[in-house]
Amino acid sequence: MQQRETPPPAQAGQARPEGFVRFADVQKTFDGETLVVRDLDLDIRQGEFLTMLGPSGSGKTTTLMMLAGFEVPTRGDISLQGKSIKDLPPHKRDIGVVFQNYALFPHMTVEENVGFPLLARRRPKAEIAMRAAAALEMVRLGGFGKRRPQELSGGQQQRVALARALVFEPKLVLMDEPLGALDKQLREHMQLEIKHLHARLGITIVYVTHDQDEALTMSDRIAVFSNGRIQQLATPRQLYEEPANVFVAGFIGENNQLAGTVVAAEAGGCRIRTSDGSEVGATAVDPLAAGQGVLLSIRPESVAVGLRATGRQNRVSARLLELIYHGDHVRLRTALGGSQDFMIKVPRSEIDGVPSVGETVTVGWDRRDCRAFLAG
Amino acid sequence: MAENDGAGRRSVDDGYGQDLKRELRQAERQEKRRAIGLLLPALLLVAITFLAPIGLYLYRAIDNAIMPELMPQTTAALAAWDGAGLPPDAAYDALLADLAAGKETQALGRLARRLNYSRTGFRELVLGTGRNLAAVEARPAREALVEIDPRWGQNEWWATIKQESGAITPFYLLASLDLERAPTGEIERVAPEQALYVLLFIRTFWISACVTALCFLLGYPTAYALSLLPARITNLLMILVMIPFWTSILVRTMAWAIMLQESGPVNGALLWAGIIAEPLPLMFNRAGVLIAMTHVLLPFFILPLYSVMKAIPAAQTRAASSLGAHPLLVFCKVYFPQTVPGVAAGALLVFILALGYYITPAIVGGQDDQMVSYFIALFTNQTINWGQAAALGAWLLIATFVLFALYSRLVGLGKMRLA
Known part of the structure; x- marks a missing residue:
């Protein structure tokens, strides 16, 4: 298993059949008053790794459970490969599901757990044993078949759950925060492992998480959920570099937000006056007109400090309030543009240009790294 | 785990091992004492109000002290009898003495009831004999008793007394399963009409x-x-x-x-x-x-x-x-x-x-x-x-x-x- 093949690069450019899974105008309410999922339209492509990312209560898990068949949409339709599955009971959907707490059957051995989907499909005993063993081998748990799930570590239990959801070769596998119970190191390891399995088996995976790092590292596309709606559906890179709205900008990665007013709107860009009076150029995300209030969003790592700020399109002076050491980088908390906690991230290699606390220094960033959203 | 073992072994070599073990034992002893102290009242309560009464009650299932108590002489005299034929004259003398004593202490009713459990008819036999004890006068006990009730001249009644003369008896336990001991000592089923x-x-x-x-x-x-x-x-x-x-x-x-x-x-x-x-x-x-x-x-x-x-x-x-x-x-x-x-x-x-x-x-x-x-x-x-x-x-x-x-x-x- 050492010489595992590396996954092919994300085939973003390649055309894939659209609408392998399709949510059409789906709505869900539990109490008849508040909508947990609203106006959901979503196409999931065959073979892609799509992550639903969002804070708890954003509707991502409910969406997944509707797809699995455990929740019924109150409006709209869900189809798989062109056929509506809205009225199909879960056991007829042929969708593998991995649950947050694994949901392994404690009264069965690992082998029986993994063989269960095949037993349910009335496969002959010999075939069940063979395929269960192969599935366990695939998750590197060969030889663990006779044990009970309780005797395994969290990571091993997770792999059993994975093997069980894959053993019947479903075209679609759903994962509901499957790594939530693992510690950080194991999580990162399992993230890679799941990603490799995805690449190797060519299955479609819909993955739910509230961990943005997990979403960014694993996914082909990410759907950011908030308030029952998809805020943005994009590749990890687009999501990080071109967030579509204030929520996404704030939720994905770290962002400094500055309040300001539009001085002038130009094609694709704009001039903004921040609350302390300095004027900066920004990329307009929403259509803007002069006089409108906006929120500027700038990532801490796109800001250059001191001499390195020379040549940046926006240059302002900032007073250094605090310096926080992080090992591979240093964080500067500065007063800038009316904000008292404007964070700047400086890599360890550029630490020499950093002034001491209390000093004022020129910082700068480029227009494309500064995105202006209509305040609202 | 391997590291722990290594460390433990090293500390023994260092001479701390014995001390550590003793300290551990001491610490655990206190824990144990506290646990026992907490449990003791409940254990005592269970022992006094539950186990002891149940034990005493269950003992009654085999308790036969009434026989040695009310027939001290007869049971002693029958000890030597082999159970065949009729018992020796000494047994008749003893029975006479026991019945007379029983009549005096008015315990004859209890004795009659006890023997009647083992053999129906004993109540009447014992009580009837007790009523007629005056007729014995100075005659030999065997002759007088057989005259009062000819059953005293039959083996089976004596065999029952001998069988039930111990301080404990399996009689009740057997009877509860519709079983009885034949005069020969074998265990057999009771008659179907008595089975219950x-x-x-x-x-x-x-x-x-x-x-x-x-x-x-x-x-x-x-x-x-x-x-x-x-x-x-x-x-x-x-x-x-x-x-x-x-x-x-x-x-x-x-x-x-x-x-x-x-x-x-x-x-x-x-x-x-x-x-x-x-x-x-x-x-x-x-x-x-x-x-x-x-x-x-x-x-x-x-x-x-x-x-x-x-x-x-x-x-x-x-x-x-x-x-x-x-x-x-x-x-x-x-x-x-x-x-x-x-x-x-x-x-x-x-x-x-x-x-x-x-x-x-x-x-x-x-x-x-x-x-x-x-x-x-x-x-x-x-x-x-x-x-x-x-x-x-x-x-x-x-x-x-x-x-x-x-x-x-x-x-x-x-x-x-x-x-």
């Missing part, structure tokens, strides 16, 4: 098994529903389950007697609904006993099962159906096996409690629905045959223990959850 207890035990176990099965049929869906419903509704339903639990058993049973009688509400409702044409006999028969006992014992089944079901995550059944299992398969292969510990605990509780049921069958049952406890009460309160009562109790207890052992072998006590 084996059937009684079978009936007791059968009724208990039926009640357990009914509790399972009614309790399993109830516990399942309770485990699924939201907490607010569950609490309300739980109170409904618990109310019979909190009501006096006599009150509950009397209520059933009222409900089930021929002109009672149950028959009334069935008649009114046109389901039956004439009242069903529900009282003084098996149906009444099963209905009332099931009702009384149902909470004991539901509570342990509920706590087990509550602990099964919903994701389990969801996972199973997402893996392609039909709901029936999900239940059989995934859900039910995980509830077995609760079913086992509930069934065991109900069955064992049902074995000892007395009031309910006594009130709503007929003559053929009485269980072992009814006869225990009868022997204790009315015929004052405590030996027989204790023997029945002993067998019931032994049977319960055997079942319990079998059960723990089959289900595994470790798996069982009582709450």
Whole structure:
């Protein structure tokens, strides 16, 4: 298993059949008053790794459970490969599901757990044993078949759950925060492992998480959920570099937000006056007109400090309030543009240009790294 | 782990090992002392109020001290007799002396009753002989006694006295299983028309098994529903389950007697609904006993099962159906096996409690629905045959223990959850 093949690069450019899974105008309410999922339209492509990312209560898990068949949409339709599955009971959907707490059957051995989907499909005993063993081998748990799930570590239990959801070769596998119970190191390891399995088996995976790092590292596309709606559906890179709205900008990665007013709107860009009076150029995300209030969003790592700020399109002076050491980088908390906690991230290699606390220094960033959203 | 072992070994080499062990023992000793101190009052209470009385009671099943006490000379004289033919003259002398003494202390009635248990007719024999003791005068004891009652000249009566002359006797325990000792000492069955207890035990176990099965049929869906419903509704339903639990058993049973009688509400409702044409006999028969006992014992089944079901995550059944299992398969292969510990605990509780049921069958049952406890009460309160009562109790207890052992072998006590 050492010489595992590396996954092919994300085939973003390649055309894939659209609408392998399709949510059409789906709505869900539990109490008849508040909508947990609203106006959901979503196409999931065959073979892609799509992550639903969002804070708890954003509707991502409910969406997944509707797809699995455990929740019924109150409006709209869900189809798989062109056929509506809205009225199909879960056991007829042929969708593998991995649950947050694994949901392994404690009264069965690992082998029986993994063989269960095949037993349910009335496969002959010999075939069940063979395929269960192969599935366990695939998750590197060969030889663990006779044990009970309780005797395994969290990571091993997770792999059993994975093997069980894959053993019947479903075209679609759903994962509901499957790594939530693992510690950080194991999580990162399992993230890679799941990603490799995805690449190797060519299955479609819909993955739910509230961990943005997990979403960014694993996914082909990410759907950011908030308030029952998809805020943005994009590749990890687009999501990080071109967030579509204030929520996404704030939720994905770290962002400094500055309040300001539009001085002038130009094609694709704009001039903004921040609350302390300095004027900066920004990329307009929403259509803007002069006089409108906006929120500027700038990532801490796109800001250059001191001499390195020379040549940046926006240059302002900032007073250094605090310096926080992080090992591979240093964080500067500065007063800038009316904000008292404007964070700047400086890599360890550029630490020499950093002034001491209390000093004022020129910082700068480029227009494309500064995105202006209509305040609202 | 390997590191720990290494460190431990090193500390022994350093000479700290012995000290460490001693300190550990000391620390643990304190812990142990505290635990024992906390348990002691409860253990003493159990020993004094439960184990000791039960032990004393069970001893009555074999206690035969009455014979050496009331027939000290006869039992001594018969010790040397081989049981064949008639006993030697000394035994007749001894019997005469014992009867005379018994008449004086007015203990003859007790002796007559005790011997009559072992052999019907002894009451009359002993009491009649006692009344005619004056006629003996100065004649030899053998001649006089045989003249008073010719039965004193027959081997079997003497053989019974000899058999029952020890301070302990298997008589009651044997009688409780419809067995007796022949004069030759062999154990044999009593005459079919006298047989009673084996059937009684079978009936007791059968009724208990039926009640357990009914509790399972009614309790399993109830516990399942309770485990699924939201907490607010569950609490309300739980109170409904618990109310019979909190009501006096006599009150509950009397209520059933009222409900089930021929002109009672149950028959009334069935008649009114046109389901039956004439009242069903529900009282003084098996149906009444099963209905009332099931009702009384149902909470004991539901509570342990509920706590087990509550602990099964919903994701389990969801996972199973997402893996392609039909709901029936999900239940059989995934859900039910995980509830077995609760079913086992509930069934065991109900069955064992049902074995000892007395009031309910006594009130709503007929003559053929009485269980072992009814006869225990009868022997204790009315015929004052405590030996027989204790023997029945002993067998019931032994049977319960055997079942319990079998059960723990089959289900595994470790798996069982009582709450």
